[in-house]
Amino acid sequence: MTSLQDMRPEDVRGECREYYWYYFDGTSRRLLVSDVETRFPTGELIVSQTDVAGNITMCNEAFVHMSGWSREQLMGAPHSILRHPDMPKAAFGDLWTTVDQGTRWSGYVKNLRRDGGFYWVYATVIPKIVDGVVVGHTSVRREPSRDKVEELAAVYVTMLAEEGRA
């Protein structure tokens, strides 16, 4: 997996909190997280594709806009560049277990922007299968119901507590 650079204070908008992600390969990433929400653009879709390693191979303009990164920075970067510390590990565990079985996964996800803010999406991830082999994943994200966002935000707080990350 390509290593992700630490987030920089000069890129962050608003007051922020600091977190560190530790990866399986021993690397870590400094996250700077604010409470500034960017609402999903009504009527649009965020679309991206990754290779089997989870590196971004294609993304549309809405993805670029909402993430805050440039297209050049996103291409080849791990999709986990969007991973917000308020998302429980169990939610992503469910995602990968489902997708690895060759079936689609849908769920509500809080994504991290380059500026430290966040945006909620309703995401669907499906395996990209060529000649019977999974060669990557396609992810389509759309505007979530606000009722569902509130409901899931509370669920994720409980899950984080259970993971000892509250």
Next chain:
Amino acid sequence: MTRQFVISPDVNVRNITDWFIFNTKVQRMTGEAFHATVYTDFADLHKAYSEGLADLVFANAADTATLVRDHGYLPIAAPYGVSKEASVVVAADGPLHALADLPAHLTVASTDAPDVERICRILLEPANLGAADLTLQVKPNPVLVAKAVMRDEVQVGFFPQDAYDELSAMVKEQLRVLIASKIYVVRNAFLASPAIAGLIGAIWAGLESMNNDPYSAELLTGLGAPHGWERVSIEDTRFMIDLMDALSQG
């Protein structure tokens, strides 16, 4: 042997003559006889697909996914820079002004264009409206969808954006767009059945020559490809298949 050229009902049917002119061009491109049929009903179109009566197809995104994945069709080209968008429309003088105004159950009029229905259902999701919350009335064409909304027979109508734009000013005065898609990546495409795979090169060469021919400009506009055609790869269609799968409400 006469080949079958099939045009989907949701494809710019106002310009039927242009499609028959285009069919003549296809015959010149390939040196083969093609019979063009502009379908006005998706049930008839899908029957033609299942009976193998569709060699060259100008298909919407949902049918593209099915034909490529399940029937081995091959992509040729798509209109350059033209995407398929859709709108959820309400009565202009009605009580629905925003998604937040929508009730927990909704009556809908729509044509049976599968990609438009899929996009519009997605547009309603932020209002907590899922597949089970909609009662759908299928109408033969967008004008009858408009009438159903104007007469309060249904609360909303699903429209392909281009069809909505083409409604008369008098009709549009009585309607209002509640929400419109800005997806940019859903589009119609030319596909070839496996039986005419050997003609793809000739058809693309002909389409490409239209791009550079000033005398074809008017025809291209009539066909819904004002900026010409661009080649569509297998990879492009795989993406469309994944996108359509992801947009279906499972």
